Amino acid sequence: MAKIRVGVNGYGTIGKRVASAVAAQDDMELVGVTKTRPNFEALAALAKGYDLYVPEESVEAFNEAGVKIAGTIKDMYKKVDIVVDCTPGNVGEMYKAQYQEAGVKAIFQGGEDHSLTGISFNSTANYSESWGAQLSRVVSCNTTGLLRTLNPIDKKFKVEQAFVTIVRRAADPGDSKNGPINGLEPSVKLPTHHGPDVQSIMPWLNINTMAIKASTTLMHVHTVVAQLATETTTQEVIDVLKEAPRVRLVKSKDGIKTTAQIMELARDLGRDRSDMYEIVVWEDGIKVVGNTLYYYQAVHQESDVIPENIDCIRSMCKVEQDAAASRAKTDAALGISKTL
Ligand code: NAD
Numbered sequence: 195m196a197k198i199r200v201g202v203n204g205y206g207t208i209g210k211r212v213a214s215a216v217a218a219q220d221d222m223e224l225v226g227v228t229k230t231r232p233n234f235e236a237l238a239a240l241a242k243g244y245d246l247y248v249p250e251e252s253v254e255a256f257n258e259a260g261v262k263i264a265g266t267i268k269d270m271y272k273k274v275d276i277v278v279d280c281t282p283g284n285v286g287e288m289y290k291a292q293y294q295e296a297g298v299k300a301i302f303q304g305g306e307d308h309s310l311t312g313i314s315f316n317s318t319a320n321y322s323e324s325w326g327a328q329l330s331r332v333v334s335c336n337t338t339g340l341l342r343t344l345n346p347i348d349k350k351f352k353v354e355q356a357f358v359t360i361v362r363r364a365a366d367p368g369d370s371k372n373g374p375i376n377g378l379e380p381s382v383k384l385p386t387h388h389g390p391d392v393q394s395i396m397p398w399l400n401i402n403t404m405a406i407k408a409s410t411t412l413m414h415v416h417t418v419v420a421q422l423a424t425e426t427t428t429q430e431v432i433d434v435l436k437e438a439p440r441v442r443l444v445k446s447k448d449g450i451k452t453t454a455q456i457m458e459l460a461r462d463l464g465r466d467r468s469d470m471y472e473i474v475v476w477e478d479g480i481k482v483v484g485n486t487l488y489y490y491q492a493v494h495q496e497s498d499v500i501p502e503n504i505d506c507i508r509s510m511c512k513v514e515q516d517a518a519a520s521r522a523k524t525d526a527a528l529g530i531s532k533t534l
Pocket of ligand 1: 303
């Protein structure tokens with residue numbers, strides 16, 4: 195069977211990871227990535243052997259800098275089945291028209307609104323909804339994190355109501371512009387957009403969210419309080435999360451007390467770019483009291499959506515009908531395992 199030909203538009207935090215993940219799949223071919231400027235990231239992409247495609251207006255700058263390009267972004271459209279759009283939020287609208295005109299499928303990221311595509315994607319919760327679609331959207335890092343744990347918990351115990359506080363990293367590690375670098379900044383527009391974003395995939399879920407930006411770059415942390423319809427035990431919830439795809443349980447008493455140790459674990463596991471694709475839940479921080487479930491989880495914002503993008507490609511390009519089979523393939527290629 196022919197490989198799915200994939201182009202990545204926008205080679206930043208998410209785009210470079212999607213590119214590496216596509217290149218690691220044996221049923222996909224990375225046709226190339228786009229860059230707007232001939233900077234160090236463009237050179238790093240070339241060094242990895244990726245072809246560079248650039249907007250028409252950037253061709254001269256690349257030529258002047260002596261950085262080799264394979265063509266314009268429009269040339270890339272002619273060679274691909276699907277584009278994974280990883281441009282900054284709200285740029286997608288302009289590109290959507292181009293993708294449609296070129297007749298290529300496209301995946302957008304969580305910085306775009308659900309209304310741009312009308313379909314949002316999470317591999318655990320709604321893999322089949324993107325089956326054969328021309329456009330889809332992989333929801334944001336925080337939404338992906340909430341879906342990975344709340345979906346299996348809801349399936350087993352039925353969540354009547356969930357309250358979540360998101361402690362957000364202020365900037366990504368490679369970003370020296372955003373902040374705060376000192377202080378905690380509450381989102382005063384309430385409830386935050388994260389709840390409705392979860393509902394773009396689980397519309398029946400009664401969820402409310404608040405958020406605070408914190409002076410850290412490593413990960414987000416969620417505190418989750420969920421009212422369950424079924425009375426259960428802490429152990430039963432642990433058992434459900436142990437089985438949940440792309441969820442990793444860790445223990446504070448094993449020395450993983452903060453997000454710093456989670457990132458150290460990712461480095462120890464030898465992951466590409468030290469990524470922690472799984473949502474990390476503190477097992478000794480899970481507690482059920484009556485019908486109320488409490489837990490904490492950490493989200494590696496740079497990487498949790500990467501395996502989702504890969505599964506979304508398979509669903510949209512109709513190469514694997516079974517979500518679990520696609521996840522198994524993706525996870526094997528990225529080194530995600532329940533046993534490590
Ligand atoms: P980024 O700023 O790190 O990368 C964006 C890349 O797109 C940059 O390389 C930039 O040069 C390039 N770009 C800008 N304008 C462009 C244009 N017109 N054409 C082509 N390329 C262009 O951003 P990011 O963090 O990777 O975010 C990308 C998307 O992923 C956003 O929708 C964001 O909301 C979403 N997302 C980000 C994170 C995160 O934590 N960083 C997590 C999940 C989802």
